[in-house]
Amino acid sequence: MKTAAEMQPQEGDFAMKKGLSIQEKLKDLRVVEKGFTLKQLADETGIASSTLGSYESDDYKDISHTNLVILAEYYHVSTDWLLGLTESREVQNHEIAELHLDDETLDILKSGRLNNRLLCEMIKHPDFLKLMTDTEIYVDGIATMQIKNMNDWLNAVRLQIVQQHNPESNDLYVQVLDAARIDEEEYFFHNIHGDLDRVIRSIREKNQNATESAPIERPASNDKKMQRLLQSMKYKSNPIEEFWRYFCEELQIDYDKLLDDEHDTMKRIFKKSKLLKSFPSHKNKARK
Template identity: 35%
Template sequence: MKTTLTLQEKLRDLRDEQGLTLSILAGKTGIPLSTLQRMEGNEDMRVGYQDVAALAKFYGVSTDYLMGLTDNRLYRQIEIDKLRLSDEAIEVLKDKKINNRLISEMLAHPDFLRLMQSVELYIDRKFLSQIGQMNELYRFAETTLKSKAYIADGDENIAYLQDAVVNEDGYLRFQITERFNNLLKDLFELHKRDALPDEQTNILRETMDLLAVYLNEPDKERGKVMMLAKQIGLDFSELDDGEIADMKRVVRIAQNHAGQTGGRRRK
């Protein structure tokens, strides 16, 4: 999962939240449809500030948010002490060793409050006394039936009372685990279409294309040169004989170096 959203992802998310098509957005903002298409689809495009400002005003967010200077749509600045975070917590969030975007999504999840309530109940042991009282009631009823009605352990009523007794510690930890698991499932579904898998797919596709170039060339040395040219962005068909010969020498040097390195490792 990526730690921040690109301009393109933010624009698509904002438009989707309002249920707008690009054509409708173009009509409402006055920005040409072709420009909007490029802004949402091309990460290498140089974006004009006027267009960014117009979209920020339309969506009700800051230009800093769209341009990636902040991940906050609304709160540009807030006093740290109002958040009531410890110095240690602030340092953890500042050093960027954890994914703050993921932390933010967890905090904003509708079930996070219930999760924290369960954790607080467990830490403060607030709920344990009520569970303990219920357990004592079940145990008292079991003892009474056995002593007064002479009912043995195998009886259905006794078995019900025994099963009703709750392990206080285990119950609360199970509840916490269940709520946390449900929250994780929702976040997983949310990020199924995150960009990272697409990037991995592109890398795999490029690798397979390179391999196909090599396998389809009868002259394997020439095939390796074609692969090298493709990797560094050269059009092999435009190379002259001298340039191809130079690249073949580079390939041979690389092969010899790899062979020598491999030989030393085997020793």
């Protein structure tokens, strides 16, 4: 038999739960995280135990704003998380201005034009900080003066060697000095590109087995079926009609139940196909 301690819910159990209702969240916070009875929680928060019990029951209807704030503050979670408006339990104390996110950036993030999940993965990647550091150094020109000073020193040494020793154009030491010069753009573009490559490659490898990122493979039998269809359509009086019937069959669309304008619309689209246009017109042959 399990001991009483073993039968108690563990903290990790709660962390794994997702999509909980507000009743379930409040009960888990009380029982799993605090291990309190309703009376103990009432003593801690000043909210009547009967009221707290109603918040956790299946017939829960409403919770006052004041009590919602009290419970959120007591459990150190956000009210938005309790209400199911966000997946983040943390209380967001940072003002938008402190995050340097302007209105245009927020609009882009909320527009759905970006894959925000992928963006979050990139930001959390350990090499992303190096990518941002290298980018900042280049954009702000932080190392520009140091690189210029080093190149100036190399040029001065090279000039001194040429003046004193008059070496040949392919002299080893002159070649080394020439190779040691740093092109700022080439140097940082190489570093930044490498940083970005590592981040993206790592995320790809991590997610390559995910269902949603798996490539769609068409069975070879379907390819053969399509080849046979196209071959037979060369000898049909109306290849577009034939292809439209095949299209409906493959997508499990009831061809006979479609409206006339639906047939006409799709046939007009198929007529734009260069492949279907290449089939000979048997109607013209019939007229001769």
